Amino acid sequence: MDKFITLQSKAIPLAIENIDTDQIIPARFLKATSREGFGENLFRDWRYNKDNSLNENFTLNNNKYSGKILVAGDNFGCGSSREHAAWALSDYGFKVVVSSFFADIFKGNALNNGLLPVQVTPEFLNVLLTEITEKPDTKLNVNLIKQTISVEGTSFSSKFEIDAYKKTCMINGYDDIDYLLSKKEEIKAFEAKNID
Amino acid sequence: MKKTLFDKVWDTHIVDAVENGPQVLYIDKHLIHEVTSPQAFSELEKRNIPVFRPNQIVATADHNTPTQNQHLPIKDTLSRNQLEQLSSNCAKNGITLFELGHKYNGIVHVMAPELGFTQPGMTIVCGDSHTSTHGAFGSIAFGIGTSQVAQVFASQCLLLSKPKSLRVSVNGKLKTGVLPKDVILYIISKLGTNAGTGYFCEYAGDVFEEMSMEGRMTVCNMSIEMGARGGMIAPDETTFEYVKGREFAPKGESFNKKIAYWKTLPTDEGAIFDKEYFFDAEDIEPMLTYGTNPGMGIKVTGHIPEINDASFEKSLKYMDFKKGESLINKPINFVFIGSCTNSRIEDFRVAANYIKGKQKADNVTAWLVPGSKQVEAQIIEEGLKDIFDEAGFELRQPGCSACLAMNDDKIPQGEYCVSTSNRNFEGRQGQGARTILTSPLVAAATAVEGKIIDITKHLN
Numbered sequence: 001m002d003k004f005i006t007l008q009s010k011a012i013p014l015a016i017e018n019i020d021t022d023q024i025i026p027a028r029f030l031k032a033t034s035r036e037g038f039g040e041n042l043f044r045d046w047r048y049n050k051d052n053s054l055n056e057n058f059t060l061n062n063n064k065y066s067g068k069i070l071v072a073g074d075n076f077g078c079g080s081s082r083e084h085a086a087w088a089l090s091d092y093g094f095k096v097v098v099s100s101f102f103a104d105i106f107k108g109n110a111l112n113n114g115l116l117p118v119q120v121t122p123e124f125l126n127v128l129l130t131e132i133t134e135k136p137d138t139k140l141n142v143n144l145i146k147q148t149i150s151v152e153g154t155s156f157s158s159k160f161e162i163d164a165y166k167k168t169c170m171i172n173g174y175d176d177i178d179y180l181l182s183k184k185e186e187i188k189a190f191e192a193k194n195i196d
Numbered sequence: 197m198k199k200t201l202f203d204k205v206w207d208t209h210i211v212d213a214v215e216n217g218p219q220v221l222y223i224d225k226h227l228i229h230e231v232t233s234p235q236a237f238s239e240l241e242k243r244n245i246p247v248f249r250p251n252q253i254v255a256t257a258d259h260n261t262p263t264q265n266q267h268l269p270i271k272d273t274l275s276r277n278q279l280e281q282l283s284s285n286c287a288k289n290g291i292t293l294f295e296l297g298h299k300y301n302g303i304v305h306v307m308a309p310e311l312g313f314t315q316p317g318m319t320i321v322c323g324d325s326h327t328s329t330h331g332a333f334g335s336i337a338f339g340i341g342t343s344q345v346a347q348v349f350a351s352q353c354l355l356l357s358k359p360k361s362l363r364v365s366v367n368g369k370l371k372t373g374v375l376p377k378d379v380i381l382y383i384i385s386k387l388g389t390n391a392g393t394g395y396f397c398e399y400a401g402d403v404f405e406e407m408s409m410e411g412r413m414t415v416c417n418m419s420i421e422m423g424a425r426g427g428m429i430a431p432d433e434t435t436f437e438y439v440k441g442r443e444f445a446p447k448g449e450s451f452n453k454k455i456a457y458w459k460t461l462p463t464d465e466g467a468i469f470d471k472e473y474f475f476d477a478e479d480i481e482p483m484l485t486y487g488t489n490p491g492m493g494i495k496v497t498g499h500i501p502e503i504n505d506a507s508f509e510k511s512l513k514y515m516d517f518k519k520g521e522s523l524i525n526k527p528i529n530f531v532f533i534g535s536c537t538n539s540r541i542e543d544f545r546v547a548a549n550y551i552k553g554k555q556k557a558d559n560v561t562a563w564l565v566p567g568s569k570q571v572e573a574q575i576i577e578e579g580l581k582d583i584f585d586e587a588g589f590e591l592r593q594p595g596c597s598a599c600l601a602m603n604d605d606k607i608p609q610g611e612y613c614v615s616t617s618n619r620n621f622e623g624r625q626g627q628g629a630r631t632i633l634t635s636p637l638v639a640a641a642t643a644v645e646g647k648i649i650d651i652t653k654h655l656n
C-alpha cells in the first residue's frame with residue numbers, strides 16, 4: 001500500500017449527496033479479476049452520455065477542474081461493499097476523498113487502499129465546495145500527521161478524525177494482513193479454547 | 197453488566213486488541229462468491245500466504261451467472277473467466293464450492309441459511325453488503341471489502357472497532373397485505389439511508405417475534421440500506437426449528453448443546469442501546485419507492501413528498517416523477533421477483549397465491565428468479581411453476597440476476613421495473629433503468645394489472 005503523509009493539490013467538486021458505489025463503478029464492470037484499470041470506468045454513467053460520447057457537463061470532464069482530491073456530498077460510498085469503488089478512485093488518480101459523511105464499508109475499503117477519506121462538518125464541506133467551484137485553481141492542503149485540511153492562501157482550516165491505528169498504517173504503508181499474521185499464535189490459542 | 201445480543205456475540209469472538217485501537221475479531225464462517233474474491237486470492241498468492249482455515253469457507257457462484265441455459269457454456273468471456281477462477285481458486289485451496297448447476301448452488305445469502313451453515317451466535321462475513329441477511333439468526337453478519345476477504349483468508353480474523361448499538365422496535369399487529377419487505381422499507385423511509393452508519397441494529401418487538409425466518413432474513417437483508425453494517429434478531433424457537441435438520445447444521449446431542457447456548461443470547465432486560473427507535477405495526481402499509489435510494493419510500497397509495505433539494509430533484513428527474521404525484525395507475529412494463537431480499541419459497545408462494553387464476557398483463561415482461569436450486573426445486577414440487585406458466589410468467593434459473601444486472605438480465609433504458617430487490621440506485625438494473633422497490637405481493641399485482649394498483653383493495 002502507498003504511504004500517505006501530506007498532500008497539496010487542486011480539487012474536483014462533486015456536490016451530490018448519497019453517491020453510492022454503483023455510481024462510482026457500475027456492476028457491469030466488476031467482471032475483471034485484477035485490481036487495475038477500474039479508473040477508466042469511474043463514474044461511467046455520469047461521465048459518458050448514452051451514446052458513449054463524453055458528458056461535457058460532468059465535473060470530471062470539465063477542463064476547469066483537476067487534482068487528486070475529490071470533494072463530494074454527504075453519505076459518500078453508500079450501498080454495495082465493492083472495493084472496486086476505492087480501486088477506481090485510486091486508479092483514476094485520487095488520493096483523498098472529502099465528504100461530510102462516509103458509509104462504513106467504503107471508508108474501510110478506502111483506508112485499506114491508501115485512499116484517505118477526510119470527513120468534515122457539513123459547514124466546512126460547503127466552504128470547500130464554494131472555494132473550489134468558484135476558484136478552480138485553489139489548492140487544498142491535507143496533513144495526515146496533524147489531521148488537518150485547509151484551503152491554501154486562506155484561513156479556512158479544519159481538523160478531521162481518523163482511527164489512530166489506521167493513521168499509523170496510512171503513514172507507513174502497512175496493511176492489516178501484516179498485523180493479523182503477527183497474531184497467529186493468539187488466534188490459534190483462541191481456536192483451541194473456543195472452537196469445537 | 198447487562199448485555200445486548202450483539203455484545204454477547206461480539207465479546208465471545210475477541211481474540212486480542214490493538215492498544216487504543218481496533219480489536220481482532222474471530223470469524224466463524226466466511227462466504228465467498230466469484231466477484232469479490234479473485235483479487236483476494238491473488239493478493240495471498242503474491243505474498244505467498246496460505247489460506248488459514250479453508251474448512252470455514254463456503255463458496256458459491258451467483259452474481260455473474262446466467263439465469264437461462266445454465267447447462268451450456270457461458271457466452272460472455274469475462275463472466276466465464278471469473279467463474280473459472282473461482283472454481284480453480286477453490287480447488288487449489290480446498291474450499292467447498294457449490295458451483296453453477298450444483299443442486300445446492302444459489303445466491304450466497306439464500307443458500308447458506310438453507311443448508312444450515314448460518315447459525316445463531318456466529319460471526320459471518322462475505323464480500324457482499326447484504327451479508328446482514330444472516331443476522332436474522334442472531335449472528336453477527338456483515339459485508340466486507342476484498343482487502344478484508346484477503347485478511348480473513350490469511351488469519352480467519354478481522355481488525356475492527358466495535359460499532360455502536362441501535363435497536364428498532366416494532367410492536368402491534370401488521371395489517372393484511374403488509375409483508376416483511378414493507379416493514380423494512382417503512383423503517384428505512386422513516387430513518388433515512390445513513391441513520392444506521394456506525395451502528396449494528398437489533399430488530400425487536402412482536403412483529404419480528406411473530407415473523408418467519410424467511411421474513412426475518414428479508415428485514416435484516418436491508419439493514420445496510422439504512423447504513424447499518426448489520427441487523428440482528430434474537431434467536432428463538434422459530435430459529436431453532438428452522439436450523440434443525442439442515443444438511444450442515446449440528447445434529448443430535450451437539451444440536452441440543454447449541455440450543456442451550458443459543459437461548460442465552462437474547463438481549464438482557466434493561467441493556468442500554470446507543471440509539472432506539474419505536475414504531476407501531478398498525479402504521480405500516482404496503483410500500484414502494486419512488487426515487488434512487490431505498491430511503492425514498494412511501495405507502496403505495498401515498499404521494500411523492502414535495503422537498504426542495506438539488507439531490508432530491510436530481511433523483512426525481514432520473515425517475516421521471518413529479519413532486520406530489522401518486523404512482524397509482526402508473527403503467528409498468530417490467531417486473532422482477534428475485535434477489536437475496538425476496539427469492540425464497542415464501543416469496544414465491546405469496547406471488548403464486550395472488551397470481552393463481554389470473555393472467556399477466558400483455559405489456560409486462562415478468563421474471564421470477566429463485567434464490568437457489570433448492571428453492572427452484574420446491575417451486576416445481578409445490579406446483580407453483582404451473583401457476584406461473586399458466587399466467588404467462590417466466591421462471592428462470594437461480595442467481596442475483598436483475599438485482600444488479602451484471603449478467604444479461606437488464607432492464608432497458610428508461611423503463612420502470614417493479615422489483616423485489618433491495619436497491620433502486622441509478623442504473624442498478626441496467627443503464628437508465630428505473631427501479632421501484634416493493635414486496636413480492638405488490639410486484640405480482642403489478643405484473644397482473646400492467647400498472648401499479650392499490651393492493652389493499654384487491655385482497656380477500
